[in-house]
Amino acid sequence: MEKHITLPLTEELAKTLKCGDTVYLTGTVYTSRDAGHKRMCEALARGEQIPFDPKDATIYYVGPTPAKPGQVIGSAGPTTSGRMDAYAPTMMSVGARGMIGKGARLPEVVEAMKKYSGVYFGAIGGAGALLAKCIKKAELIAYEDLGAEALRRLYVEEFPVVVIIDCEGNNLYENGRAEYLASKRK
Amino acid sequence: MREIQAGQITDVVERLCIEANQHLPKDVQEAIRTCRACEDWETAQGVLDKIIDNFEIADKEQVPICQDTGMACVFLEVGQDVHIAGGDLREAVDEGVRRGYEKGYLRKSVVKDPVRRGNTGDNTPAMLYTEIVPGEQIKITVGPKGFGSENMSAIRMFKPSAGLQGIKDFILETVETAGPNPCPPMVVGVGIGGTFDKAALLAKKALMRPIDEPNPDPYYADLEKEMLEKVNQLGVGPQGFGGRTTAIGLNIETMPTHIAGMPCAINISCHVTRHKTEVI
Numbered sequence: 301m302e303k304h305i306t307l308p309l310t311e312e313l314a315k316t317l318k319c320g321d322t323v324y325l326t327g328t329v330y331t332s333r334d335a336g337h338k339r340m341c342e343a344l345a346r347g348e349q350i351p352f353d354p355k356d357a358t359i360y361y362v363g364p365t366p367a368k369p370g371q372v373i374g375s376a377g378p379t380t381s382g383r384m385d386a387y388a389p390t391m392m393s394v395g396a397r398g399m400i401g402k403g404a405r406l407p408e409v410v411e412a413m414k415k416y417s418g419v420y421f422g423a424i425g426g427a428g429a430l431l432a433k434c435i436k437k438a439e440l441i442a443y444e445d446l447g448a449e450a451l452r453r454l455y456v457e458e459f460p461v462v463v464i465i466d467c468e469g470n471n472l473y474e475n476g477r478a479e480y481l482a483s484k485r486k
Numbered sequence: 487m488r489e490i491q492a493g494q495i496t497d498v499v500e501r502l503c504i505e506a507n508q509h510l511p512k513d514v515q516e517a518i519r520t521c522r523a524c525e526d527w528e529t530a531q532g533v534l535d536k537i538i539d540n541f542e543i544a545d546k547e548q549v550p551i552c553q554d555t556g557m558a559c560v561f562l563e564v565g566q567d568v569h570i571a572g573g574d575l576r577e578a579v580d581e582g583v584r585r586g587y588e589k590g591y592l593r594k595s596v597v598k599d600p601v602r603r604g605n606t607g608d609n610t611p612a613m614l615y616t617e618i619v620p621g622e623q624i625k626i627t628v629g630p631k632g633f634g635s636e637n638m639s640a641i642r643m644f645k646p647s648a649g650l651q652g653i654k655d656f657i658l659e660t661v662e663t664a665g666p667n668p669c670p671p672m673v674v675g676v677g678i679g680g681t682f683d684k685a686a687l688l689a690k691k692a693l694m695r696p697i698d699e700p701n702p703d704p705y706y707a708d709l710e711k712e713m714l715e716k717v718n719q720l721g722v723g724p725q726g727f728g729g730r731t732t733a734i735g736l737n738i739e740t741m742p743t744h745i746a747g748m749p750c751a752i753n754i755s756c757h758v759t760r761h762k763t764e765v766i
Contacts, residue, residue, distance in 0.1 A: 320529075335603075365550045365593040374591055375544070375553040380634045380667050402725065403634070403667035424533060424725060425634060425669035426758045428553040430540035447605050448553075448593050460536070462727065473666050476728030480527050481721040 304458070308356035309398040314417045317463050319470035323421065324458040329358045329400065331452040333379055336443055337387035344390060351442035351451055354391065358398030358421075363448035364438075365428070373438040373454070375428030378402040381420070385409050392416040400461055410469050421461035422472070434459040488565075488622040490766060492573030495562075495624065498764050499582025499612075502628035503558055504590035506762040507550045510541040513696040514673070514759050517734040521671060530729025534671075537724065537757055552669075552758040555592035556630030558583045559690065560612040565621035580610040595633070615687070629694050629761040635668030635754045641686055644748040653678060653750050654713065660752045661717050661733065666726020669756035673697060674717065674736040677751040679743040688739040689753035694761045697735025706738045713738075724757075735759075 301320075305313060307327025317323060330352050332340065340350045361381050365374030381388075381401030388399060389412035397418050402425035412418060423431055437455035444450050464472045518541075522534040544551040560579050564570075570578075587594055587609040594609045613631075640660045644652050657676060664672065677688025700707035714736040723729025734757065743749060 363553060363593060363595075365553050365555060366591045368549065368591045371549075374593070375550040377553050379554070380637065382667065402669065404665060404726075422666075422725065422727075424536050424540070426552045426632075426756050427536055427540040429544040429547070429549050429551055430536060432549075433543070447607070448595065472728075473726050476529060477721045477723065477726070478728075480530075480723060480728035480730075483527075484721070 307358055307398070309358050309419065310356050311397070311417045314397055314419050314467050317419050317466055319463050319466045319472050319475060321463045323461050323463060325358070325461060326457050326459070327455070329360045329454050329456055331360050331362050331364070331454060333361055333363050333449045334383050335446050335449045336451050337384050337391070339443060341387045341390045344394060350394070352453065355395040357396045358400065359391065359396055360454065361399065361401035364432070367438070371432070373432055373435050376432045376435060377428035378423040378425055381405060388412065392418045404473060405465060410465055410471070413465060413467055414469050417467040419463060419467055420465040422464040423459070423461050431459070487567055487569055489569045489571050490624060492570055492575060492578035494766055495570070495575070495578045495626065496582040496585070498626050498766055499560060499579050499628060500586040500589065502626065502762045502764060503583055503586025503592065503630065506628050506630050506760040507555045507590060507592055508548050509545050510551055510758065511696065511761060513698045514734065514757070515541060517697050518671070518757060521731040521734050525729060525731050527723060527729035529727045530723045530731055533724035533727060534731060550592055551760070552632060553593055554595065554632035554634060555587070556632045556760070557596060558609060558612045559629040559631050560614050561627040561629070561694065562614070562616045563619045563625040564616055565623045566618050567622040568624060575616070576614060579612050579614055583610050583612045584608040623765050625763065625765045627694055627761055627763040632756060632758065635672065635756045638664035638668045638754045639689070639752055641682070641749070641751040643682065644750055646746070646748050648748065652748070654716070656750055657713050657752060658716060658720065660754065662720055662722070664754050665722055668754045669758070670722055670726060671724050671731045671734045671757045673755040673759040674733050675753040675755060676736065676738040677753070678738065678748065679741040680749060682749055684741060685749035685751040686753070688741060689751040692737035692739040693753055693755050693759060695737050695739070697737060701738055706740060710736050710738050
């Protein structure tokens, strides 16, 4: 199904999204990759706050290219999500709910998604020039020393994603392939 | 003896870094369009359409196709009758990468130590390979390599008894394990033979060969064709959402090996398989 939603991703909204849905996101998302996640989780372990309010937040796993003059942001497609698996359950435990990336997730991430009503969205990996067009504002908020891996607040409009894993744990990587192969056996 | 200034090498590397990241090679573009025409799964068609839109935008607006502008793999074939003057060759190449990644607004994705990390800030050093060849020219190829796909690559030291079947199974196993992670549709580079290190280099070189140019040995050209078909029966599909188009190309490079072994390396690349060559 095709859906157009406005962030933040509340629990109620998350539960309406099903594996395989094409979703167009409008609203605020935060960028972070490996190094940023590591720092945020270390801060949480010390009992400190992270640089943004995690409640109902959506985190985009991306390290964009530098913006050319006149651009909001450079190319900005998703990075491989599996590298954030070690940190994702912690992020969900403090309220973050949406994740945008590409590639497989570990069972412990899926379990945390079921527990906290998390949603894993896939953006098209390698389509950084196209996806950047949906990013209307970009603002550096923390960890500037990490360069491409710094934390940014983005405002996105009609940002195209697909629900890969929904909050019940249904997985498009498993279902999509199985359905395709079944169609070939008919 | 022909003299080539180190600065000239820097200029070419700089330009190739930028152009390779903005303009997808024609053979890769064509392969994606052909696969789109053959794709019969609706989700997959939609993904391939967006992938085509993406490389067209990058081409037209001169922006990076993908935000992972990669490690700069640089291959130099240096004619033995060339004298490089006016500087250190390694420094000339790194300076080209440094300038290209800065001027081209490309991402700096290199850390100075594999364990202790820390970004080098200028995408150097290049992954540099030099080969001495006959002649008085230098052929420079830059292939920016992203790591979503690099991370899904594999190498195995087969016993000769594993035979061709062992290699076929290994290719399918590696692609299936990679699944959605390397941004399929992929390009699969296979290196067979040599030593442990040479097999890996052959696999990387396989990715630098245009995918519409089969291996000159008909035995391996047939194997490339057969394995591409088999890979495209796995059902992984574009982005791993299911479909026919799991790979758009599969290249095999080989060389002699030891009587006791059959090394095989598989270097996985994504639909943004980039390489650009210039001869000076």
